[in-house]
Amino acid sequence: MPIGLIIQLVTTALQLAPLGIGTISSIKLLLSHDPAVPPDLAKILRDTADDNAATTRSVQAWLAAHPQ
Amino acid sequence: MLIAKRTIAPFLLLLLLTSCALHKTASGPSVPQTALQWTIIYNAALAKTNRAVEQAIETVEASGAISPAQARPIIVACGNVAQTSEAVRAITSAGTEASWSVDGPKIRGVLDAAQLKLPASTNQSIDLAVAAANSAITLLIQGVK
Secondary structure: OOHHHHHHHHHHHHHHOOOOHHHHHHHHHHHOOOOOOOOOHHHHHHHHHHHHHHHHHHHHHHHHHOOO | OOOOOOOHHHHHHHHHHHHHHHHOOOOOOOOOOOHHHHHHHHHHHHHHHHHHHHHHHHHHHHHOOOOHHHHHHHHHHHHHHHHHHHHHHHHHHHOOOOOHHHHHHHHHHHHHHHOOOOOOOOOHHHHHHHHHHHHHHHHHHHHHO
């Protein structure tokens, strides 16, 4: 599947999903990155680490609060 | 925002608008720079989407629209996605353009081993969020190839 089509699927699904506007905007900004502008890779990598750490913490907290 | 079942017309309109918005960018979103840079960007998009989806599922579960038993497999899968995304981030963070011939296959190995896919629920709005995350997973896998 072409990358452009997948990007459209991601952004369209994001619009319809129950997600925050700020989150959708930041994801769309990442996916529509202008190749003429060098990406700030260090910041993107830091943000990715923050997002993954936050998700992991949240998952662990939810699982602890909802034991099987 | 819970989505009613009668959303086909707005869905098509949004698809059109999204398509137009993406094509307005100067060079288009699919013009590659380097495989390393795109992998970093796609992995960032996956991490952000996955985080938002996990929060959305917790919110919907707390509202009572889905049960904890329905939410659990998706939340567990979000945790797996976060760990895999972090493994990819660690490789790309330490990598260089020169080391991509080694790092690329390493990342493909991580993604192949993880077999990432968020399961569907019985809730339409949650399934849209899950679809977004699964598309972001596909984007990263395709981008690394």
